[in-house]
Amino acid sequence: MPHNLPVTAFAILGLLALDDETLTGYELKQRADSTLRFYWVSPAMSQIYTELGRLTRYGLVRASTEPDGAREVTSYAITEEGREALTGWMGRSAPGFPVLKHSVCLRLLMGDMGDPERIERMLEGYVAECAAARRDLSLVREGLRGRDQPGQDYFHPSLVADWGLDYFADEAEHARRALDRLRNG
């Protein structure tokens, strides 16, 4: 029973479970882009369809194809087995330490090679990108208001969103600190 699925499969199951909606692959990609991408990767479209196919074969999601004008559109909903698989995964497997591939720090490490100016610009760019990510995420966070209290369905998502907001603010601060030391010793 404990299907050996990649984490991304459970992320998709989780998105389907959150609002208990039936979503198309395309819609799932949009949800992933607007929420998942901040603390997990947003999978490529092709992978979403691949994963949905596998989840359907395993009976963890149910596909329902309906005509939409001249074309057919397939929507997916999580099944009872899917829910069990998700809770089972949450309960049994350990999360492991988060994986970070910090391209900015990697380049900062090798700051001796190459133009100091360029390193500073890279860090300034990163500060700006963190601010942008924070803005995008705070829009998502606003959308959770009203259902973000304990017991409500967006309580846990709001915890994660606030975590993310702090995270990006802190990262910008880390970069600013490094910049300051680069400039003023």
Added chain:
Amino acid sequence: MPHNLPVTAFAILGLLALDDETLTGYELKQRADSTLRFYWVSPAMSQIYTELGRLTRYGLVRASTEPDGAREVTSYAITEEGREALTGWMGRSAPGFPVLKHSVCLRLLMGDMGDPERIERMLEGYVAECAAARRDLSLVREGLRGRDQPGQDYFHPSLVADWGLDYFADEAEHARRALDRLRNG
């Protein structure tokens, strides 16, 4: 000439460039485990050897095999072309936004499924792991003292190490904040 290499290849080149030493694949893995792993992944041994083979074929590292008792041990050093490739990579390509796969946040997002107790224990575990990472990293940081001033060879590594120390402290704080809201609304 701008060889199309994975970032990991440049990470290895960077490690070889840092102290300008000749290292075996095994030693490279140890360096990666003790430094790179905090803000990049520490590649598997097999990948290090694979990557070293490719870098050698491209002339970016030089392999020198010497007898060590009855066996042969191969050490690698970065070449002039390797240095150029590294600075070229730093100068030409953009770092892109760091990739984070935050398994803890992913599970927290789906906190509704599954045992609340378990979620809390997961977060407590994460706080402890962050503290452990911070301890490990601060040992590394101590090793940089004395050569960590501007102009010295461990200046940039010390910036990254301090960034990491702040990072893990902040992450522990984020987790504590989430825990508090889980417990006290």
Added chain:
DNA sequence: ACAGCCATGTAACTCGTTACATGATTAC
């Protein structure tokens, strides 16, 4: 003698990406 570390590699496999291909619907 035996465990644990040092050292090197190959093979099979999975995840996930980019590129490619197709076509309907909607808004201007």
Added chain:
DNA sequence: GTAATCATGTAACGAGTTACATGGCTGT
């Protein structure tokens, strides 16, 4: 009418992992 968006997939490929295989060296 035409561009953007909605919608769905396949194929080729690459990075990176685990498992497997081998064997020397070192400390007890």
